[in-house]
Amino acid sequence: MILGDPTLPRKTQRVPAAPKIDKVVHGVDFQEGIVPGSWMTIFGSSLAGIPRAWTERDFQGDRLPTTLDGVRVNVNGKPAYVYYVSPGQANVLAPDDSATGAVKVELVNAAGRAEGTATLARFHPAFFSYEPEGGRYVIAFSADWAYLARPGLLPNVTTRAARPRETVILYGSGFGPADPALPAGLMVAAARPLANPVTVSIGGLMAPPVWSGQVGSGLYQIMVTVPELPAGDHSVVAEIGGARSAAARMLTIQP
Secondary structure, three states: OOOOOOOOOOOOOOOOOEEEEEEEOOOOOOOOOOOOOOOEEEEOOOOOOOOOOOOOHEEOEEEEOOOOOOEEEOOOOEEEEEEEEEEEEEEEEEEEEEEOOOEEEEEEEOEEEEEEEEOOOOOEEEEEHHHHHHHEEEEEEEEEOOOOOOOOOOOOOOEEEEEEOOOEEEEEEEEOOEOOOOOOOOOHHHHHHEOOOEEHHHEOEEEEEEEEEEEEOEEEEEEOOOOOOEEEEEEEEEOOOOOOOOOEEEEOOOE
């Protein structure tokens, strides 16, 4: 038998099913509510082919890609910026928009179009968390970039507890515009402070602010001072523009 013999029957390529959106949520805490210029996640089926995240080749200069492997997303009729696609999930950066409330979300690929809805808000602060233990612990760093977490939480990574009165660096999304504003569709060349004041409490006590701003596409850095607290795990909560972080995140403290 000759490889590629044209007399042999060819395998029929299965036409992929049309995409379906199950829900659209915040890209960090997976709660209802998305924010312009911040990360959002679409869950569904047949959203894309093989999993893939954007690479440098997908950018046009400093512009973020609006299409990835033939997948594009519109939020309230505006093109979003597609970071990651897979059959069951797509992570995108929501476009700039002054609207609030319920909006239509469309995902389009070669097999068709899917529609869903999301709640667009001006603010929905949420902190990134370490994966172990269901994302219970907030991702935090010291001023010299030591990983701050319960000792032993991360395999092959040395972690230590945070200490009262030290500066901790937190990361999140959904904190609203910077000042001056950074267009959602462009790479962030330099960090800019937030346009609105943010407050953070740790263990129910206010954590004095050090600096808060946007440092990347949909990425915000929040630096605060740990208040005087006893040893143990303490909740970390952010509030900005009247919106409060919904998901509980913990920081381990050891005086």
